Amino acid sequence: MTDVSEARSGVLSRIFAAEADTAPGDSHEQVVLCHDRDTGLKAVIAIHSTALGPALGGTRFHAYASEEDAVQDALNLARGMSYKNALAGLDLGGGKAVIIGDPTKIKTEALLRAYGRFVQSLNGRYVTACDVGTYVADMDVIARETEFVTGRSPENGGAGDSSVLTAFGVFQAMRASAQHRWGTPSLKGRRVGVAGVGKVGHYLVEHLVEDGAQVVVTDVSEAAVNRVRAAHPSVEVAADTPALIRADLDVYAPCALGGALNDETVPVLTAQIVCGAANNQLAHPGVEKDLADRGILYTPDYLANAGGVIQVADEIHGFNFERAKAKAAKIFDTTLEIFARAEADGVPPAVAADRLAEKRMAEVGRLRTILLPGSRRG
Structure with missing residues (x-):
């Protein structure tokens, strides 16, 4: 999304702000605070929109610095899911949940x-799935208490x-970006930097290596880097994300947490294309213009990373992997369409x-x- 920042003071002012005081699409239908003292559960479920159907989005399990940070993240992620599901052609709205705490x-x-x-x-207004800090096994446990869960x-x-x-x-979107640029x-033969080689990043590296790319990776987890290096010895390792961003790259793929593209990183990017799996990559409004002004082709994050929600959405009707993969392959065509529309509209x-x-x-x-x-209506 192009707006992932909070300019007003306090998260409640964002939730209750008048429509005239909010950015386009930045009003949420429902925010639920979940607390169970005996288990230590503190969670936030944010439903941004059910205009297209039930709000589908994963559950993030993360040790936030504060409860307000957790709510802000849930709001941003839920909004992003509405746009992601809409652009993917799914009959689903957008929602997201966060559980506060260290999952380990x-x-x-x-x-x-x-x-x-x-x-x-x-009662079905929100359907959950995996996200950072939650896994398939967790969805199986959650499903023992609710029917509204995917990614089992x-x-x-x-x-x-x-x-x-x-x-x-993401790989299909990156291929489309290469088609548009080169x-x-x-x-x-292209040099691709992948920041974050965890749940999604290590699969992306596999696609890139198979396609003949020169891959450079970094991750805060040494184990994650070692796993990639063991599977693909040709992969290079950067010291950290700032070093990777400044490295000589053709493509930069942010695949960790949000806010990767900001006032500090955009001016030093060497890549001609940015296309990654992370959600909410733009730290604040205007970053997308900064990228364009530098001649960097940015593939919108919620367009590129929609393959996962396409996969879990298919489960709702009885999962078929080949059918879901065929739908995810269409991200290539959608990416080219977005680039064409952007050029036609001058945006x-x-x-x-x-x-x-x-x-x-x-x-x-x-x-x-x-x-x-x-x-009844709605």
């Missing part, structure tokens, strides 16, 4: 099941690890993507005003 220290069966009961209490294990009828098609979709959809690709997503939410969402027998 406080994650338990009881805590996850308590969280599942809060999800169930929303294949043995439980689920889609499994959504990182697989997330990485595949006239070929191949990354062969950055992030703005063109926002406009197309907002158009679909408005036009299709309006159909809910046509009431069906036995239904």
Whole structure:
């Protein structure tokens, strides 16, 4: 999304702000605070929009610096999911949840099941899945308390690890970016820097290596880097993300947490293309213009990383991997369409993507005003 910052003071002012005081699309339908003292659960479920259907989005388990930071993250991520699902052509709205705390220290069966009961209490308005800090096994536990969960294990009828098609979709968007910039959809011989080689990043590296790219990686986890190096000895390792950004690159792929593109990183980027898996890569409004002014082609994050939500959304109707992969492959064509619209309108690709997503939410969402027998509005 092009707006992931909070200019007003306090998170409540953002939630309750009048429409005239908010950025386009920055009003949320519902924010739920979930607390269970016995298990230590503290969570936030943010529902941004159900204009296109139930709000689908993952559950992030993270040790936030403050509860307000957690709410802000949930709001930003939920908004991004609305745009991601709309642009992916899914009949789903956008929502996101965060569980506050270090998952390596406080994650338990009881805590996850308590969280599942809060999800169930929303009666289908929100459907959860995996995100940073949560895994397929966690979704299986949560599913013992709620029917509104995707990304479960294949043995439980689920889609499994959504990182697989997330990485595949990012690779398709990167191929389209290469086509637009260099006239070929191949990354062969291109130097690609991947910041974050965890759940999604290591799959992306595999695609890049197979395509003949020269890959440079970095991650705060030494184990994650070692895993990639063991599988792909040709991969280079940068000391840290600032070093990677300044390295001689053709493509930069942010695949960790949000805010990777900011006032400090954009001026020193050497890459001609930015295309990665991280959510909310733009630290604040205006960064997309800064990238464009430097001649850097930015692939909107929620366009590139939609493969994962396409995968888990397919589970809702009975999962078929090949069908989901075929849908995720269309990210290539959508990316080219966004670049063409951006050039035609004279705007950055992030703005063109926002406009197309907002158009679909408005036009299709309006159909809910046509009431069906036995239904209520919305």
